[in-house]
Amino acid sequence: MITLSDIEAAQARLDGRIRRTPLIKADNLSTPITTAELYLKLECLQVTGSFKARGATNRLLATPERDLANGIVTASGGNHGVAVARTGKLAGVAATVFVPTNVSPSKVAKLKQWGATVEIIGNVFDDADKAARAYAREIGAVYFHPFADPLVMAGQGTLALEILDELPDVDTFLIAIGGGGLIGGMGTAIRALRPQARIIGIEPVGCPTLKASLDAGHVVTIPKITSAVATMSCARTDERVFERVRAVVDDVVLVEDQAMIEAARWLWFELGLAADLSGAAAVSALRDGLVSVTPGEKVCALVCGAGPEGLS
Structure with missing residues (x-):
């Protein structure tokens, strides 16, 4: 695919159009969560508050x-939509974003602040995606698919280039999964430049889209989504994305919504980072012992999105 x-x-292409976000070592903690050397890539500080600004x-x-004459349309669980809203402003054209009913109110507020027209359709991303495609x-209008x-996907992959430029000997990458575009893009770069590194994906227990597909050996549709994390809830991935993910990912682990909430609070308390639940997913997997690590192993976890979930 790429x-x-x-x-x-x-x-x-993106040079000067997005931020090069910080990569920090998570040290001097009151409650360490691992014996590994933990590094955090702070995409919560990216333009629009997530890595999605890269791809959009x-x-x-x-x-x-x-x-672009008739505008830009997309569907999103929140973060991609905000990134597309920004692209509409950059291009000087209308942006319309379809979101499901479980979208975070804070994401809707950001969408409107960036000037997008927001349409709330269906209970999950896939419903919003169908309506958005029809409207486009x-x-x-041109349709910007989120993954x-x-x-x-290539835009999202630039994250890996930045990380490996600063920390070329990363042993393990922890990457949240929604539809698979982020881990597919990053994984492509990692396999080319640091092939021995482990690539671990994190999905919600209530929406194991890529995990179920990898276990089955083909793309499957999740019959019922129970996760409330809209930015990580996609019932079906794309076949091309699946093939890319299958080629680069070592494993996918599943985290509970509540564990992501607790990890977001940990990030706020320990590091002053306001992460949304997808942004806390990688740390959540490490806190809960779902990823085996060894003392001194260099682990890079993405804090891939900003939000208020860790502020209370």
Whole structure:
């Protein structure tokens, strides 16, 4: 679906259009959660508050201006939608974002603040996605898919380039999964540049989309989503994304929603980081002992999204 050269091209395209976010060592903690050397990549400080700005902006910059005349449409659990709302402002065109009913109110507020039109449709992302695609066809707008798009995936992969530039000897990457675009993009770069590193995905117990598909050996649809984490709740991934993920990922572990809430609170207390639940997912897996590590192992966990969940 993509190669390292696609990710490198995205990095060049994005230069000056997004932030290079900090990579910090999580030390001097009152309650350490691992014997490994833990590093956190702070995409919660990215433009719009998540890594999604990378993929959406790369998609925008690679799209001919004439295709944008009727605006941009997308569906999202929240973070991708905010990133697309920003691209609409950058391009000077209308952005319409379809979200499910379980979207975080704070994400809706950010969408509106960026100037997007927000449509709340269906109970899960897949419902919103179907409605958004139909609307885009109806008005002749361009559709920015949150994960099943090579340009979006390549943009997300630039995260791995930044991490490996600063910390080339990472042993293990912990990466939250929604539809699979982030871990597929990052995994492509990691396998090319640091092939011996472990790549561990994290999904909610209530929406194990990639875990179920990997276990089955083919894409499956989750019949019922019980997770309340909209940014990580997608009933079905794309076949091309699945093949990319299957080629690069070592394992996928499942975390409870409550564990992500507690990890978000830990991030706020220990490091002053306001992470949403997807942003706390990687730390959650480590706190709960779902990923085996050894003393001194260099582990990089993504804090991939910002939100108020850790503030109380």
